[in-house]
Amino acid sequence: MESDREHSGRILAVGGGKGGVGKSFIISSLGMSLARKGRVVMIDGDLGGANLHNFLGVSPPKTALADFFERKTPLAELIVASGIENLGLIGGMIGTTGAENIKHAQKKKLFNHILRLEADYILIDLGAGAHFNTIDTVLLADDKIIVVTPEINSIENMYNFLRNLFFRRLGGALGVHGYRELAISVWKERQELGIRNFKQLIDHLKDISPELHRLIDRELAGFKINLVLNQAKGHRDIMIGNSVKSVCRKFFGIDTLYSGYVEYDESVSHSINRGVPYMNTFAASRCARCIEKLADNLMAGRQVRIS
Amino acid sequence: MNREDYRAHFETLELTSEATPAEINKAYLLLKDIYSTDSLAITAMAEEISAEQTADILERIEDSYRALTEMFSAERHAVTELADRLAADIDEFNGAVLKKIRQRLKVSLDDMALETRVRREHLVNIEADNFAELPVAVYTRGFLLNYAKFLSLDAEKVVESYMANFRLYCQDGAR
Incomplete structure (x- = not known):
């Protein structure tokens, strides 16, 4: 899907089976990091449970994806300022329509609009679960980021997501x-x-x-995913990312890059609750540095180096 | 070893074929650990992975590691032999001689810098006998030691010969 198109922006989408593993935190933080390198547009694709604005510390956008579907507003006109330089936000839909209610034609139209957005980086946050609309959006992306935490449920869901994605x-x-x-x-x-x-x-x-x-x-040759381990509490957890990567390669035969891990930091949830963007408030924290490293690794196609 | 096998061995160890022997060692130990202990990553799909499959994977990891290690040691052996031949009749190891040996062994400065962790510019200065730009004797000596070892040369002999010239230069009052 990604090979037969021409657009300048690099699309990064974050999915992964389980809710609460930190998908929105990771993608919003990556967005803030990438906004220092180029123009970023962030799309809240968590249809039905949109709250990406909380991670950026702004109030819910007045216009959102709902307007694209219901009023046929062009996607580019839905970009609102995020309070962060170089970073525009397209809000999601709160409580109205879920991902399952998007029709095929609407989805195709949305994808066409996404591909035509003028930005260096287009970041898409997606909801939990493995609905095929979520899956298709991940497949649209150049970088298919899958977030797990060092917990068995999250890893199980991730495998399931991966199966769906590849199938x-x-x-x-x-x-x-x-x-x-x-x-x-x-x-x-x-x-x-x-x-x-x-x-x-x-x-x-x-x-x-x-x-x-x-x-x-x-199909397998052109298919690559980027694994991110969130909420790592030490070396053992970091190594879990490595084992998950290995299992993905050996039992799924899918080219998997372990692109980064993010250390656990309780200030993350404090920041979200207080509505302040973590990356700006705790720029020097270990967790923020993990995000920076992750952004670099993703851009360069590098992996975590295990010492 | 044919190309297919070669690629497959690296793939089993989840490496690209540019991996160094050190990286191969590391990857081997890591993978062995993953598939011989109760890793969370495997427990999470225990229903789909049988004990035989894990055993099979472990065996493949061992095989690939052995094959690659043997290949590298054979390669190393060939390099050592050639290095010995190239250095056989040489009494004075100056920069130009070292450069010639390195080139005959098809070793690039970039690779050497990466592996020995000696900065490329120091290596260039060594080969140019550019004593004025090289650091004090104790450091230069260390760089040379790495240089010679990397090319499988008799390190002691190389260092002694090269450092004699370096000392002469220093005694001339330049330093």
Whole structure:
């Protein structure tokens, strides 16, 4: 999806199964960091639960994505000042429409508008869960950021999100070539076929025909995700990011970069509650430095260096 | 080792083929740890991963590590042999001689700087016999030691020979 378009801005989207892992904090902080390098537009795509403005310390924007869908206001006209230089915000929709209510045509139109936004960096915050509209938005992005915390539930949800993400992409490609039904039937009969995990399913599909093999290889080759571990409380937690990365590579066969970790800091929730942007108030904190490092790593395609 | 195998081994260790032996060691220890202990990352998909699969992965990690280590030691051996031959008849290791040996061994200054952690400009000055720009003897000596070791040369011999020239320069009153 990302290869056949021409636009100047780099799109970063943050998803990941579980709520409360810090997606909005990470993306808003990244936005503040990137705003020092270029023009940033941040989109609150958490439809139904939009609150990205809290992380920037501004009141809810008067215009928002709802206007794009309901009044057909062009997306670029919905950008409001965020109080931070170089950083514009497009508000989400509070309590009105959830992601599940966006029609296909509306979504396509929204994506077209996103691709045409004039910005160096377009950052999209997404809600929890793995609804296909959320998945499609992540697939639109150049950098598909997935946030986990060092907790089993968050990691489980993340694996699930990843499965959905890749299947959606593969499904699209297989559908075009008439293999969609085949993939679904293999998945249905996975028990009989002795398929226990994603990697085995992929291997099974690959063995069916050389064409399918090439097709899947092509889809996998262009597919990369960026893993971020949030709320790390020490070395052990930081290492969990590394193991999750390894599992993603070995059991999903998905190219995964461990792009960064962010240390736990209780001032984060204080800042959000008080409506002050953390990155500006605690610019010298260890947590803020982790964000800066994460931004650098993402831009350069580098990973966490384990010492 | 053919190209496919070579790539696969690096992939098993989750490295690119530019990885250094030190990085290979580190990656090996890390992965071994992940797949031989109860890692949260694996527990989170325990239903999908059987014990045999984990064992299989551990075995592949061991195999790849062994193969790459053997390859590197063979490569190292070949380099050492060539270095020995190149240095055999040399009495004086001045900058020009060192540069020639380095080039014959196909080692770039950038790689050397990265691995030895000696700044590139110092390496350039060593090879140019640019004594005026090199730091005091104790540091220069250290740089040379790294330089010689990196090229698998007889470090003591190289340092002694080069430093003799360096001392002569210093005694001439320039320092």
